[in-house]
Amino acid sequence: MPQIIIATKHQKGHLIAPLLAPLGYEVDETDAFDTDSLGTFSGEIARTCTPEQAAYIKAKQACQNSDAEFGLGSEGSFTSGPYFGLITHNTEILCLYQRSTNTAIYAQASGAFAPHGLTIDEHTTSETVAQTCSQFKNQHWILSLPNALEKGLNLTQLQARLNHHKPLTGQITPDLRAMYSPQRQAMIVNATKDLIRRLNAKCPECGTANFVIKKALPGLLCAQCTLPTKQIKTYISHCEHCQFSLSEPSKHTEGDPTYCQLCNP
Known part of the structure; x- marks a missing residue:
């Protein structure tokens, strides 16, 4: 059974392994590479790579820190997305790197990310915190205070x-690390399906795989009026190994x- 090593500090392996097992892959984790060195969601370490670059680095490092043929990297990002800033948008990238061919397959999934926090002020109580945070089952949180x-x-x-700190100012935000965020976990599963x-x-x-x-x-x-529109007329699948391409018409005729x-x- 081919082994895939995923570089992660955030317990992503158990999300991916059951889905890839029917294809004949065994997925194991390694924490030999410090994935946080590429940036943290909470901002202590700046993110300087694109999500694709970060996923690729993790996947390649997974191979370099093991004898596996395949390395897997996973990287999440959060933006305002297509929702005009009203809802956060989560995109999850997976990169499967193959050592012998020095090639990579990228997969992704994206969608709305509902968990949000709140600003702490003198009116904040345990009840107001519970009212906001209890909406998001099993989501964990970051407490940012002036001194903690x-x-x-x-x-x-x-x-x-x-209750211990009794702060008058601060922020409560979702902890976006995968093991602490059920909605992110679901998006990683969707990326694995891709x-x-x-x-x-x-x-x-x-x-060769990835002929999409x-x-x-x-x-x-x-x-x-029969003039060309902006709607898709032709889809082209392409093989990055042998360069074969296949054109297929849209299912719509007009x-x-x-x-x-x-x-x-």
Whole structure:
């Protein structure tokens, strides 16, 4: 059974291993590489890499710190996303690196991330903290005070620390490390499912994995005026090993006039 080593300090292996086992892979963790050296969510160490770069470094380090053929890196990021700042957007990247070929497959999943914290002031009570934090089952928290920073707190621990410190100012924010964030865990599972899809997608010419759609070309003809629209006309799957490409038409035969620059300028 091929072994995949995942570089992590945050207990991601048990999320990924059961999904990859049916494909014949054994997933084990290594903490030999300090993944926090690439940056922390709480800001003590700045993030200077893109999520893709960080995932690649972790995957390659996983191989270098073991004798495994495959290394896996995982990197999460949080942005305002497509929700105009109203809801945080979480993207999870997985990078599967193969030592012998020096190649990598990237998978990802993204979506809304609901957990949010609150600002502490003189009116903050245990009840107001519970009202906010209890909405997010099993989410852990970071307590940031002028003279203290405490991570990985469940709601009971958080309330106890607040009663101890009795702060008049500070912040309570979600702990975004994977072992403390159930919603992040679910997104890592979704990214693993995307990785499985890519591993199962074999090139018809050479059999290499990750033969998936790499490009989408617009130009579907408008149903009303027949001019090209911005809607996708052709999907192109491409093999990065042998360079074979396959074009497939969209399942739609006509474009929606809503996306036509002439009919709906």
